[in-house]
Amino acid sequence: MGEAIVGTLGFRKNKRCMSSPTQAISRSDSLSTHLARLWDHRGRRTARALTATGSGALASSLLSAMGSKLLAAQGGPAAIATLVSLQQVRQAALIAATVNGQTAVIQGASSRVDQERREYVRTSALIFFFAALLVCGGLVWSPTRLRQIAGLGLLDDTVSRWLAVSVLSSSALIFLTSILNAMGKINRLAKVQVVSPLVIALGMWPAARAIATRNVTQGSEILAALVAIATSVAAAAAAWCLWMNWPEWRNWVRGCGALWSNGAAKSYLSMSLAMLVSGLIATGALMLVRSRIIAHQGLTVAGWFDAAWNISMNHASLLLASLQTYCLPLLSRAKSAREQSEHITSVLTLAMPVAAAMIAVIAIARPWIVELLYASSFRASSGLLRWTLLGDYLKIGSWILSLPLLARADMKAFLLLDTAAYAAFAGASLALSRWIPGADSAAIGFVCMYATHLIAGVALAKWRCGIRLERSAVAIWFAGLMVVAIVSGLTWNRI
Secondary structure, eight states: OHHHHHHHTTOOOOOOSOOOHHHHHHHHHHHHHHHHHHIIIIIHHHHHHHHHHHHHHHHHHHHHHHHHHHHHHHHHHHHHHHHHHHHHHHHHHHHHHTTTOHHHHHHHHHHOOHHHHHHHHHHHHHHHHHHHHHHHHHHHHOHHHHHHHHTSTTOOHHHHHHHHHHHHHHHHHHHHHHHHHHHTOHHHHHHHHHHHHHHHHHHHHHHHHHHHTSOHHHHHHHHHHHHHHHHHHHHHHHHHHHHHTHHHHGGGTSSSSOSSOHHHHHHHHHHHHHHHHHHHHHHHHHHHHHHHHHHHHHHHHHHHHHHHHHHHHHHHHHHHHHHHHHHHHHHHHOOSHHHHHHHHHHHHHHHHHHHHHHHHHHHHHHHHHHHHHSOGGGTTHHHHHHHHHHHHHHHHHHHHHHHHHHHTTOHHHHHHHHHHHHHHHHHHHHHHTTTSOHHHHHHHHHHHHHHHHHHHHHHHHHHTTOOOOOHHHHHHHHHHHHHHHHHHHHTTTOO
């Protein structure tokens, strides 16, 4: 696999089998000089940006973990499974309400200037507005269909109304933060992304106490209300940040140009619809796998799986959220494949050692981390983390390599990549469940998903975008993989 990846990215193999000590020293000096050049050229700027966005992602993850801990301590695995099911329905509705257009707004606003950018921002704002109204109307007037989507008797009319408020405020939040991202206001964006988890963490204790004494339906109402309040406060914070920077971005919305542009709408929808399909495929695949776990093993095991999944998602988001915030506007403004390759090389060189170290630490301490973040009743989640942590390392590398596809708005390739990955996840999970318990087969399916995503992403990055990585970046990636594999092997039976 290593030779295939290196060969695919266009590197030449050294035909000599042996080297003299002098040559080895020279190569070592050359490598250190090369890494120093990368650091001086782009590394420091990249590190500063990733630190700013990473601090916001870290704070957000810690607050989310605090909220989950409070809920788990009071309600146990079943309460976590209820919250996750509610969030999945909300996420599916939000994807439809925004036409999954966050990436389209960031890419489009970053790659355009003057009148073309004004028309694009205005048009995308109108699409967001009308799509959100349509979906929220469905949440209020057709809650029965959503009960079917949820796969549980979870939703009643009150929950649906709270979900409508949450989806409407979340749509506004996504649009406003996308503009902040395109403007390069990374520090302000990092502060805004902490607001919603902070409100949820502050409100989770009284909510969890109330849930512990009530049934599932009443508990879901309380959780839906808390999420709606949190997203509304976060949307207000994002609006305030933009208002404070009005002189810097007023030309993005004021000035000559049409309120609605068919060309801008076509460009926006070509990207957002592909992201919408991708998001629905991802949500559908996860809901399919979870519904099978619930049907065969119950809510408790589903809660264990959700805990392992959330730990993987949250720690990976520390890097991925930072990378998208920093890299996507930068890659969208890049003028050539060579410039994009330099950005990707710099990010891989910095991100993968951090990812490997972070995953290794979690692998060593995973039983205690599960108990710390949730409760002793979630200890079985540690066994599932053995697989999902390995998948996380593959995910971070493959996701970085897929960014040039988004920056170039090559949505056919991106959609093909995501579809293949989630098909591998669902297919492997369902196939393996014949011999392995559903939750374990889903965790193994997670690894299969991102192995598929990595292999296909490497090929598409070269063939569609012309990305060619430095040898040092590839070597660092493989070194990190070896660290993760060795640590995972040594701690495999620690549950």
